[in-house]
Each structure stands twice: as C-alpha cells, then as structure tokens.
Amino acid sequence: MALQKKICMLGAFAVGKTSLVRRYVDSIFSDRYLTTVGVKIDKRMVTVGTAEVSLILWDIAGEDDISQVRASYVRGAAGYLLVADGTRPATIDVAQSIQQRVEAEVGKLPFIVLLNKRDLQSLWSVSGQDIVALERAGWTVRMTSAHSGEGVEQAFQTLAERVTSHP
Amino acid sequence: MTPAPAIPPEIAEYLHGLVLGERPIAWLAIDSAQTLVAAGGALTEHGLDAVHGGCPVPEQLGFLEGLLPLAESPFRLQHVQTADGRAADLHLFVAGDRVWVVLIDSATERDAAQRVQQKAYDMTLLSEREARLITELEAANLELKQTYEALEESNQRLARELEEAANYVRSILPPPVAGRTLTADWLFIPSTELGGDSFGYHWIDSEHLALYVLDVSGHGVGAALLSAAVANALRAEALPNTDFRAPAEVLGALNQIYLMEQHNNLFFTIWYGVFHKRTRLLAYASAGHPPALLVPDGARSAAEIKPLRATEPVLGALAGIKFVQHEWTVPRGSRLFLITDGAFEIVKADGSMLELDEFVELLVESAPSRKAEPSGKAEPRGKAEPSGKAELDRLVGVLRSLHGPGPFDDDLSIIRFEL
Numbered sequence: 001m002a003l004q005k006k007i008c009m010l011g012a013f014a015v016g017k018t019s020l021v022r023r024y025v026d027s028i029f030s031d032r033y034l035t036t037v038g039v040k041i042d043k044r045m046v047t048v049g050t051a052e053v054s055l056i057l058w059d060i061a062g063e064d065d066i067s068q069v070r071a072s073y074v075r076g077a078a079g080y081l082l083v084a085d086g087t088r089p090a091t092i093d094v095a096q097s098i099q100q101r102v103e104a105e106v107g108k109l110p111f112i113v114l115l116n117k118r119d120l121q122s123l124w125s126v127s128g129q130d131i132v133a134l135e136r137a138g139w140t141v142r143m144t145s146a147h148s149g150e151g152v153e154q155a156f157q158t159l160a161e162r163v164t165s166h167p
Numbered sequence: 168m169t170p171a172p173a174i175p176p177e178i179a180e181y182l183h184g185l186v187l188g189e190r191p192i193a194w195l196a197i198d199s200a201q202t203l204v205a206a207g208g209a210l211t212e213h214g215l216d217a218v219h220g221g222c223p224v225p226e227q228l229g230f231l232e233g234l235l236p237l238a239e240s241p242f243r244l245q246h247v248q249t250a251d252g253r254a255a256d257l258h259l260f261v262a263g264d265r266v267w268v269v270l271i272d273s274a275t276e277r278d279a280a281q282r283v284q285q286k287a288y289d290m291t292l293l294s295e296r297e298a299r300l301i302t303e304l305e306a307a308n309l310e311l312k313q314t315y316e317a318l319e320e321s322n323q324r325l326a327r328e329l330e331e332a333a334n335y336v337r338s339i340l341p342p343p344v345a346g347r348t349l350t351a352d353w354l355f356i357p358s359t360e361l362g363g364d365s366f367g368y369h370w371i372d373s374e375h376l377a378l379y380v381l382d383v384s385g386h387g388v389g390a391a392l393l394s395a396a397v398a399n400a401l402r403a404e405a406l407p408n409t410d411f412r413a414p415a416e417v418l419g420a421l422n423q424i425y426l427m428e429q430h431n432n433l434f435f436t437i438w439y440g441v442f443h444k445r446t447r448l449l450a451y452a453s454a455g456h457p458p459a460l461l462v463p464d465g466a467r468s469a470a471e472i473k474p475l476r477a478t479e480p481v482l483g484a485l486a487g488i489k490f491v492q493h494e495w496t497v498p499r500g501s502r503l504f505l506i507t508d509g510a511f512e513i514v515k516a517d518g519s520m521l522e523l524d525e526f527v528e529l530l531v532e533s534a535p536s537r538k539a540e541p542s543g544k545a546e547p548r549g550k551a552e553p554s555g556k557a558e559l560d561r562l563v564g565v566l567r568s569l570h571g572p573g574p575f576d577d578d579l580s581i582i583r584f585e586l
Binding site: 004006013014023033034035037038039040041042043050054056061064072073075076078085088 | 225229230232233234238242244245246247248249250254273277280281284287289291292322448457
C-alpha cells in the first residue's frame with residue numbers, strides 16, 4: 001500500500017485554497033469564486049524519491065472575522081499549506097494567527113506559506129521586504145498562481161517531501 | 168395520570184423515519200487494528216459501495232487518514248465533502264472495542280450555508296476592494312495635489328521671470344519727451360506678457376532724428392528677445408558699415424543679419440525713418456510694415472492724412488533684398504504716428520476686422536480740438552504737455568470700445584510725434 005499523508009489547506013477566506021487544489025489535482029482553474037463550507041477532501045498521488053505517496057488534501061473553509069479555522073480539522077495532518085493572497089496583505093496576518101493556533105493545538109508540523117494570485121501583478125501588494133520578514137521567522141515562502149499554475153506543483157511537491165521525511 | 172416516557176415510541180419512530188428520509192445515514196464499524204468489521208445504512212448515497220469488510224480502513228477510506236485511533240470521543244466534523252460533491256456530517260465515537268463512524272448526509276444544509284456564506288464573503292470582498300480603491304484614489308489625489316503645487320510654483324517662477332523680461336522690454340523703450348523740436352508720446356500694449364513689438368527714437372546727430380517701429384512675428388519670449396535685440400541694435404547704431412541716416416541702408420543691413428533661418432524662423436516688419444530737422448525732410452524705408460501716418464496741422468479729414476508707405480517685403484525672409492528710400496517733406500506742426508498692425512487689425516464686437524482706413528478716421532476723430540504748442544526743452548512724460556497722451560488715450564479708448572472686453576488680439580503700439 002502506498003504511503004498516505006493528510007495535508008491541510010489553511011488560510012483566510014478567498015485566498016485561493018480551493019483553486020490551488022483544483023489546479024494541482026485536476027489542472028483546471030475557474031475565475032468564479034465559490035466559497036467552501038466545512039472541508040473538501042481530495043487526493044493525488046506523488047512520487048517522493050522512490051516512494052509513491054498518496055496525498056489526502058483537506059481543503060478547509062477559510063477563516064473570517066466571525067469563524068476561526070477549527071483545529072479539529074487539522075488533527076492527524078502530516079503538514080499544511082498556509083495560503084495568503086498577495087493582493088490582500090491582511091491575509092498574511094490571518095495566516096500567522098492560524099499557524100500559531102495550529103501549532104498550539106497539534107504541535108509543530110511541516111508547512112509552507114503560499115503567496116497566491118501572483119498573476120495579478122497590478123494589484124500585488126506584498127513587498128520583497130514583507131517576504132524577507134516571513135523568511136526571517138523561519139517560514140518557507142513560495143509565490144503561486146492557481147490561475148497560471150506558477151509555483152503550484154513545486155509547492156505541493158516540496159511539502160510532500162518534507163512530510164515524508166518528517167518523523 | 169402516570170408519567171409518560173420522555174419520547175413515546177410512536178414519536179421516536181416518526182422522527183427516525185423523518186431523519187433517515189431527509190438525511191441518509193451510513194455507518195462503519197472499525198476494530199482496534201483499524202480493520203473494517205462491518206458497514207451498513209445508506210452506503211450508496213455516501214459513495215461507500217466499494218468498502219470491504221476485513222480490510223484495513225486507511226486503504227479504503229482516505230478521509231479517515233490520521234484520525235484513527237481516536238484522540239477524543241465523540242469526534243465530529245461538519246460538512247465533509249468529497250470530490251463528487253457529496254457532503255456529510257462525520258461522527259466518530261468509541262463504543263466497546265470498536266470505533267463507530269456515522270455519516271449523516273448534509274448536502275442540503277451545506278448548500279444553504281454556502282449560499283449565506285457566499286453572499287457575506289462577496290460583500291466583504293467588495294468592501295475590501297472599495298476601501299482599497301478609496302486608498303488608491305486618495306494617494307492619486309495627493310500626488311495630483313503635489314503635482315499641481317509644483318506646477319503652480321513653477322508657473323509663479325515663470326510668471327516672475329516673464330515679468331522681469333517684460334520690464335526689460337519696456338525699459339529699452341525711450342521715455343516720452345516734450346521739447347521745442349520734438350514731442351513724442353506712445354502707447355505700448357502687449358497682448359501677452361511679452362510681445363514682439365518694439366520702437367525707438369533718438370538723435371543720430373544734432374540734425375537727424377531716427378524714428379522706428381518694428382513688429383516680430385508671433386508673441387512670447389522668442390519674439391520679445393528678437394524684438395529687443397533689433398531695437399538695441401538700432402538704438403546703439405550697432406550695425407557694421409551702416410549710415411543710420413540712410414533708412415534703406417539700415418534695413419538692408421538688418422536683413423543681412425536677421426535672416427529668419429538663423430533666428431528660429433522669426434521674421435519681422437519694420438518702419439524706419441530719419442527726420443532732418445533743418446530741411447524738414449523725412450526719409451524712410453519700410454519692410455512689410457503698416458505705413459506711418461502723417462497728420463498735417465489742422466487736418467480735419469482722412470483725406471488730408473498722408474500714409475508714408477513702402478512695398479518691400481518683411482525683413483528676414485529673403486536675403487539680398489534692395490530696400491528703397493522714400494522722402495517726404497513734413498509741414499511744420501504736423502503729427503506723425505508710427506503704428507504696428509495691432510493698432511488697427513482689431514476684431515470688432517460684430518466679428519469684423521477694423522481696417523487701416525477706419526483707423527485713419529479714428530485718428531481724425533481723436534485729434535485734439537486745439538493743437539498743443541511745443542513747450543520747449545525735452546522733458547520726461549510726467550512734466551510733458553499732456554495733449555499727446557490725451558490724444559492717445561482717447562484713441563485707445565475708442566479701440567477698446569470697438570474690441571469689447573478682454574485683451575487685444577495682437578500687440579498694440581502707437582508712437583505719436585509732433586514735428
């Protein structure tokens with residue numbers, strides 16, 4: 001049996017978590033924004049080294065001012081992708097808050113920060129200095145575009161490698 | 168009455184049927200080795216047809232990855248959705264030596280919650296976008312304001328510089344004089360801060376008086392610079408090998424120096440005359456300029472006014488032009504007016520243009536009722552006989568009333584001599 005790993009998609013609402021999964025699993029993108037309620041579970045096989053790994057992707061409803069991400073959804077995860085919207089700097093603050101709560105609840109897990117919507121150049125609001133500040137905090141930051149697919153495959157692959165090697 | 172059970176069996180049965188009918192339920196039983204030992208209920212509705220008893224759970228049910236063994240019991244997850252669009256509330260609990268997994272269909276509730284949430288998020292995103300646009304608009308406004316202030320500052324600096332230039336242009340004009348042998352007064356009204364008109368008069372020697380007026384094409388700094396340069400050259404008699412008592416020679420020399428291709432394509436018209444005091448002979452030449460107007464003493468009609476004209480073209484346009492000198496004897500007590508075209512090419516209120524002939528008529532109408540006597544030695548305007556200035560003021564008053572409000576369309580210069 002292939003190795004199986006649960007990966008959670010976390011972040012504020014409308015940052016593109018579902019679109020990233022759609023791009024990664026089905027290679028498709030839709031401009032229409034459809035909010036996620038609860039959690040959407042999907043799956044994709046990847047190769048890490050010589051091993052076949054089945055990634056069970058938990059696309060968890062985004063966090064807003066009223067409802068926080070429930071840590072119970074993260075239980076049993078091997079790692080997570082923390083998604084923020086590069087055109088909405090406030091979503092980085094939300095990502096930081098979620099990361100702290102998840103770590104408090106389930107302990108340290110491998111994670112990667114994705115600054116999504118890289119294709120929206122004219123609206124992009126995150127500076128190089130902002131990214132350096134996140135990296136100084138020890139975070140791995142990648143820029144992605146679910147629209148064009150830029151950086152998506154690599155981000156999931158990197159996390160797959162980390163969770164596979166993580167004890 | 169004996170106490171009834173909390174929920175009568177009939178009601179329990181009704182509710183059981185209602186819930187099962189509206190929200191199909193499937194269940195799974197898992198042993199401590201995480202092997203599926205039993206399954207039942209609405210497995211098809213939940214896409215669990217293919218589950219096999221006796222097989223490890225993680226292989227068959229990916230959504231349970233990481234959840235077993237249960238860390239807490241009961242454990243509940245709302246709206247767990249699969250790729251095919253199914254949604255269920257997931258309940259896990261331990262009973263005996265088994266973990267029970269119950270899936271209760273939540274598609275209807277999920278759809279309702281999604282509609283509400285979608286609306287709320289769309290509104291939030293819209294207001295975020297609006298706030299962002301307002302911020303960008305404010306930043307753009309600030310930038311516009313700063314640009315406007317910089318432009319305003321630049322304009323003020325430019326206005327100061329233009330004013331200085333205009334002051335200089337005025338400073339090289341000769342002062343009005345009122346003397347025994349010469350009385351001169353003038354009006355100079357540029358259409359913009361800087362015009363292309365200039366003029367002058369000075370004694371070349373004790374016998375010869377130079378009188379000139381010129382008009383450079385266009386307005387503004389370029390025209391004013393050329394105009395001042397030519398006026399200075401005439402005033403300082405700074406044309407090489409030129410007899411300033413010979414008007415045609417003077418214009419020829421100017422034409423050689425100020426060819427338009429060497430002066431930013433600017434050309435000019437000029438009327439230059441020399442009055443010989445003893446013989447009262449006025450020699451003159453002109454390059455494309457309106458004629459000077461000689462008004463004999465006592466003239467009462469336009470027909471008595473002598474236009475001193477020449478037919479040579481504008482100065483600076485063509486090299487090698489031979490200018491012709493004309494002469495006219497000036498009757499004692501005459502008034503001579505040098506003008507630029509701005510003095511008569513005035514658009515009247517009805518849209519038509521004033522003609523030179525009409526201007527000549529106005530000269531007659533504006534003439535003083537009694538000729539002013541020459542008052543002796545040359546003096547500045549403040550102490551000069553006022554009749555010359557009064558005549559010019561009357562004249563320009565009529566021109567203004569013909570033109571209507573607002574600045575004149577062209578530079579306007581009128582120089583009045585009593586000879």
